[in-house]
Amino acid sequence: MKFVKQKIQKLRKKLRHWEYLYYTKNESAVSDEKYDAMLEKLNQLEQIYPHLITESSPTQRIGGVSQYNFKKIHHKVPMLSLNSIVASFQLLSFDKRIKIKLHANHVMSYCCELKIDGVAVSLLYKEGKLIYAATRGDGKIGEDVTENISTIRSVPMCLKIDSNKYGKLPYLLEIRGEVFISKLCFLKLNKITIQQGNKPFSNARNAASGSLRQLDPSVTATRPLSFYCYGISNYCGEKELPDSHWERLQLCENWGLPINNYIRLISGVNKVLEYYSYIKTIRSNLEFNIDGIVIKVNSCTYQSKLGYGSRAPHWALAYKFPSAVSSAKVDNVIFQVGRTGIITPIAYLEPIVISDVTIRKVNMHNINEVKRLGLMIGDIVRIQRSGDVIPKIVEVILSERTDHVKTIELPRFCPVCGSRIKTWHNQSILRCTAGLSCLAQRKATLEHFVSKKAMNIYGMGNKIIDQLVNQGLIFTSSDVFRLNKNKLLCLEGFGLENIERLLRSIEDSKKITLARFIYALGIYGVGETVASNLAIVYKTIENLAAADLQSLSNLKYVGPIIANNIYHFFRNPDNLKNVQDLIDPAIGIQLHVIT
Ligand SMILES: NC(=O)c1ccc[n+]([C@@H]2O[C@H](COP(=O)([O-])OP(=O)(O)OC[C@H]3O[C@@H](n4cnc5c(N)ncnc54)[C@H](O)[C@@H]3O)[C@@H](O)[C@H]2O)c1
Numbered sequence: 001m002k003f004v005k006q007k008i009q010k011l012r013k014k015l016r017h018w019e020y021l022y023y024t025k026n027e028s029a030v031s032d033e034k035y036d037a038m039l040e041k042l043n044q045l046e047q048i049y050p051h052l053i054t055e056s057s058p059t060q061r062i063g064g065v066s067q068y069n070f071k072k073i074h075h076k077v078p079m080l081s082l083n084s085i086v087a088s089f090q091l092l093s094f095d096k097r098i099k100i101k102l103h104a105n106h107v108m109s110y111c112c113e114l115k116i117d118g119v120a121v122s123l124l125y126k127e128g129k130l131i132y133a134a135t136r137g138d139g140k141i142g143e144d145v146t147e148n149i150s151t152i153r154s155v156p157m158c159l160k161i162d163s164n165k166y167g168k169l170p171y172l173l174e175i176r177g178e179v180f181i182s183k184l185c186f187l188k189l190n191k192i193t194i195q196q197g198n199k200p201f202s203n204a205r206n207a208a209s210g211s212l213r214q215l216d217p218s219v220t221a222t223r224p225l226s227f228y229c230y231g232i233s234n235y236c237g238e239k240e241l242p243d244s245h246w247e248r249l250q251l252c253e254n255w256g257l258p259i260n261n262y263i264r265l266i267s268g269v270n271k272v273l274e275y276y277s278y279i280k281t282i283r284s285n286l287e288f289n290i291d292g293i294v295i296k297v298n299s300c301t302y303q304s305k306l307g308y309g310s311r312a313p314h315w316a317l318a319y320k321f322p323s324a325v326s327s328a329k330v331d332n333v334i335f336q337v338g339r340t341g342i343i344t345p346i347a348y349l350e351p352i353v354i355s356d357v358t359i360r361k362v363n364m365h366n367i368n369e370v371k372r373l374g375l376m377i378g379d380i381v382r383i384q385r386s387g388d389v390i391p392k393i394v395e396v397i398l399s400e401r402t403d404h405v406k407t408i409e410l411p412r413f414c415p416v417c418g419s420r421i422k423t424w425h426n427q428s429i430l431r432c433t434a435g436l437s438c439l440a441q442r443k444a445t446l447e448h449f450v451s452k453k454a455m456n457i458y459g460m461g462n463k464i465i466d467q468l469v470n471q472g473l474i475f476t477s478s479d480v481f482r483l484n485k486n487k488l489l490c491l492e493g494f495g496l497e498n499i500e501r502l503l504r505s506i507e508d509s510k511k512i513t514l515a516r517f518i519y520a521l522g523i524y525g526v527g528e529t530v531a532s533n534l535a536i537v538y539k540t541i542e543n544l545a546a547a548d549l550q551s552l553s554n555l556k557y558v559g560p561i562i563a564n565n566i567y568h569f570f571r572n573p574d575n576l577k578n579v580q581d582l583i584d585p586a587i588g589i590q591l592h593v594i595t
């Protein structure tokens with residue numbers, strides 16, 4: 001029993017970590033399949049040992065959290081997730097199960113909708129005016145994104161009067177819907193993100209979520225977000241609402257809320273299966289990503305009878321599409337050195353297209369993955385891309401291995417600077433220990449420093465940084481502020497206009513919040529959340545640099561490892577000198593604290 005308990009705890013810890021990255025950081029550490037499979041494993045264990053179920057288990061609650069830097073909104077009606085299925089027999093048994101519960105033996109009516117891969121929002125209208133918009137958060141408390149939502153053109157600020165049926169606008173109307181980004185806009189946004197030297201979003205959902213949850217609404221305004229309404233959660237008006245979910249959606253459309261064209265009212269579960277197959281065939285032609293269909297019992301009376309679980313309603317299901325799989329040849333494996341010196345194997349492929357996206361390389365994260373797969377250069381591998389998440393090598397197709405394959409030589413020295421490599425975690429993680437004297441780490445540190453969420457310096461993409469570092473024009477981040485026209489004229493393919501734009505952007509970056517500045521320093525483990533917290537607590541960079549280990553360890557979101565990293569960062573003479581140079585009045589950076 002102790003063993004099962006430990007296993008359950010381990011699964012929960014892993015799932016919570018992935019959820020934190022997914023919902024808070026808009027990053028996918030693993031594919032959705034892997035997350036879903038792990039959640040299902042936990043679910044099965046909990047079914048066998050129900051006394052081990054806790055309220056906070058990922059099977060019982062919604063994965064999101066609301067970040068403290070947004071105002072909070074308490075949802076009067078909880079915003080839940082959906083139970084999902086992947087096979088037709090599960091839909092048939094759902095249909096049977098609910099008929100038994102409802103004591104109904106007639107053909108059931110279902111409202112079938114697309115499951116758009118975006119972010120759920122709740123919009124409250126009073127007498128037709130948008131009062132607030134909130135994200136799902138943990139289902140009970142969401143983030144106030146009213147200003148950001150107001151920048152989305154398809155969200156009406158005021159409802160229209162439905163002259164046919166409802167006369168006056170409802171006194172109160174709360175609707176639920178999905179904010180998303182189209183496939184085309186996602187590709188464009190990522191192109192710009194990469195040009196600006198920032199990390200691209202791994203999929204359209206993460207891009208939509210990241211764009212909606214911007215602290216600065218003017219940034220959201222530049223992101224091409226769209227919106228579809230898929231339900232009413234609360235209503236108070238002169239007339240009663242119709243009992244049909246489908247009719248309620250038509251009513252929303254009459255009030256001016258956008259409703260997706262593919263929503264159908266369908267009679268009987270066999271026709272639902274036909275709808276599923278049809279949508280699967282047109283999926284790649286849609287302008288936006290969907291990861292399945294949503295099936296809802298149409299009668300609202302039945303919906304209330306079936307009720308809700310803690311995570312999802314009992315009257316709806318998400319029927320997900322299988323993920324896209326294809327095979328490709330591995331042309332080469334290159335070891336890439338990151339900002340913190342971690343060395344990652346990247347498999348370069350003969351380009352393939354999966355769900356409309358060309359895949360040329362796959363990040364294999366660590367060398368254990370190379371070992372686990374038994375991968376060799378020249379192998380044919382199976383690549384999976386679930387929804388639009390990062391591609392992954394699932395397996396080597398051994399039956400297609402030829403005599404021409406080559407062994408992958410694991411590096412013993414840093415492939416960039418030739419320094420000694422340190423290994424840990426059972427030798428799965430390799431790290432170059434040369435710090436900033438390693439060219440790769442220096443470049444990656446600078447890329448991070450100028451990136452959007454850090455100093456936000458436009459026009460200094462990876463290629464420019466490569467040249468600046470290779471030509472010895474910059475060494476540390478403070479050198480960025482010593483760049484001038486003459487130095488920049490040495491760069492290839494960088495005209496006067498680009499130079500002026502870059503210098504202006506460097507100048508503009510000098511007015512910055514302390515939180516961003518701390519984040520820009522690139523201390524190992526200090527992401528945006530920790531950086532904001534440090535800024536609030538220490539108020540000045542000098543206070544932070546002088547903070548002792550004890551005080552750092554007492555902070556929220558800062559564990560002993562991060563506290564140690566921060567403490568030692570400021571004890572390293574090179575780092576300290578760089579920070580002092582950066583805040584030197586000669587450079588003119590103005591740090592301010594926003595609380
Ligand atoms: N890869 C990872 O690390 C990771 C981590 C956490 C969660 N996830 C993934 O996220 C998903 C779980 O997230 P979730 O709780 O948001 O559930 P979900 O996305 O599977 O389903 C619920 C959501 O569907 C959306 N939706 C779209 N169209 C809808 C419609 N017509 N009607 C109703 N809702 C509609 C709503 O936003 C709703 O919140 C899983 O697929 C999981 O794989 C992945």
Ligand SMILES: [Zn+2]
Binds near residue numbers: 414432439440
């Ligand atoms: Zn190195």
